[in-house]
Amino acid sequence: MLELIDVTKEYPGGKRAVAGVTLRLEPGLLGLLGPNGAGKSSLMRIIATVTRPTSGRIRFDDVDVLADPDALRRSLGYLPQDFGVYPNLGAREFLGYLAAAKGLSARSARARIEELLEAVNLADVGKRPLGKFSGGMLRRVGIAQALLADPRVLVVDEPTAGLDPEERVRFRHLLAELAVDRVVLLSTHIVSDVESVASDIAVLAAGTLLRRASPERLLHEVRDVVWEMTVPQDQVSAARGRWVVSRMVRTAAGVRLRVLAPRQPADSAVPVVPDLEDAYLAIVSGLLADSAQAVRP
Structure with missing residues (x-):
């Protein structure tokens, strides 16, 4: 279990990127939605x-992560939004370099790299320079x-940026499979x-x-x-x-x-079945005034 308790992050100048966030994460996939600039990457x-929070606590399996970050790092996989590579290295060579940095033995790294290249559908281009x-x-x-x-906690930030529709679908399915026995x-x-893969x-x-x-709960809350x-x-x-207009x-x-x-906007308006985008826009626009009451740790 990974738990954030009243986590806040302030940057120089008083800008508050994260304001008192409390989250409890267990195996499964949590989709964190928010507009650009919402503080998700922070x-x-x-x-x-x-980076360290300005205040608050983080616990992983009852260990204080701020006092002992390696306790989480040993079980963590992280894909940042601005993930960079060495353009002259092939995928296998690049992953081998990172595996060595993570402390994997050469033998176990080779087997793991081949397994992962198959999983992400790159086995046939493992020698191609990443710059191409x-x-x-x-x-x-x-x-x-x-x-x-093989992390127990996987954190991925805006992972489908730049992907075509087919690749986005494949990526979502992969994350859903990974979430069966780990925190994603x-x-x-x-x-x-997130709408097709996240239960939370x-x-x-x-x-x-x-x-x-x-x-299901979010859809229920915007049904009217x-x-x-x-x-x-x-x-x-x-x-x-x-009004908030979601589509034209x-x-x-x-x-x-x-x-x-919140009420019929015009005599000609007819109610329609909401989707998750409607629920998301209703929350971030403040239309659901009781938002704070629905947050659970």
Whole structure:
């Protein structure tokens, strides 16, 4: 079990990136959703022991991580958002270098690297210089390096950035498989990255944990606030200024809007079944006024 207790991170100048976050993580996949600038990467770096919080506590299997960070590091795999590589090395050579740095024996490293290259669908290009890899291929190398030591805790920050739709699906399936017997924390601002694989979702905005619940619970909470209506083109700006508009589709009859509102926004508006993006936007926009009451550790 990994537990964060009232974790706060402030940077010089008084900027607070993380504000009193409490999270309890057990085996499974937690999707951490939040807009760009929400503090997700700062929180990921704290969990990965790359940076220390300004205040708060972190415990891993009853060990104080701030006093003994190696207790977590030995069981941690981390894929940062800005993962870098040596462009002249092949994937096998690069992973071998990292395996040595992690203390794996040469024999066990060779077997583990081949296993991981197969898992991320890169076995056929293991000798190709990383400088010639696509963005999606590099992200797959990134997840392979995070898994080298078979970690019990896997932290991945915006892992699908730059991936094409097929690669994103493959990546999500891989994370879901890994979460069967380990803690997986997936940070993203893309709702579709978590809606099909996460049974547990947390929403972070302005460094504050606004909500944590199952997808089913989040959908239940917005069941009465999602509407569709069609308006003339010249009324779109006014509608967006008045309500949260999640989607717009131009039709022959006008612009069809998907609107989040606590009550029927217009006589022509009809209720529609919400999706997870609706729930996410309702939370970060403050539409669900009781957000703080729904946070659980």
